[in-house]
Amino acid sequence: DVKVTQSSRYLVKRTGEKVFLECVQDMDHENMFWYRQDPGLGLRLIYFSYDVKMKEKGDIPEGYSVSREKKERFSLILESASTNQTSMYLCASSFYLAGGPLVGDTQYFGPGTRLTVL
């Protein structure tokens, strides 16, 4: 079974702190994603990465940065946490499939980190 793990289930930080959220997958997936989930808004993509040291902005990258030094690990960084970054953060991974649609092109999610910024 695919396993995606996240470093914390619950995290409480103070405004202005630097926050690191870590995600590890064990399926040798090329793609990794960070989403945030807020009530009524579904999941919104913050950043994604399709290879080591490669990253692309998603729909809401402001206030966040990412790091992918190893294939299995993708970190989300809040440089200076603010109260509007209180949210559920979800990491996902998938294969990078070249050449069009294939069965099995699914995303696998970690359990989530519920971050509260006070």
Next chain:
Amino acid sequence: GIQVEQSPPDLILQEGANSTLRCNFSDSVNNLQWFHQNPWGQLINLFYIPSGTKQNGRLSATTVATERYSLLYISSSQTTDSGVYFCATGFSGGYNKLIFGAGTRLAVHP
């Protein structure tokens, strides 16, 4: 960009009832996935279904890509089906970037 709309936003069922959840999307896509988020927040992929029909136990899904909608059927619902169901669309292959709908929150009562 692609818009994804799910309906209904909320659904309450008695155990044993059947239901249909709908996902409409605004553009032609070749990647359509359904997810279930349980009450503890874990998202599980239910179906990868860019077109056609698939069945997995009491769940089945149908996507009509030419008409830009997908349906998720839940039969003989159980309390463990409770949670939020998300539809996500995009373009398969490569980056596999998905756009998620806002979800349908389902509560199944005994």
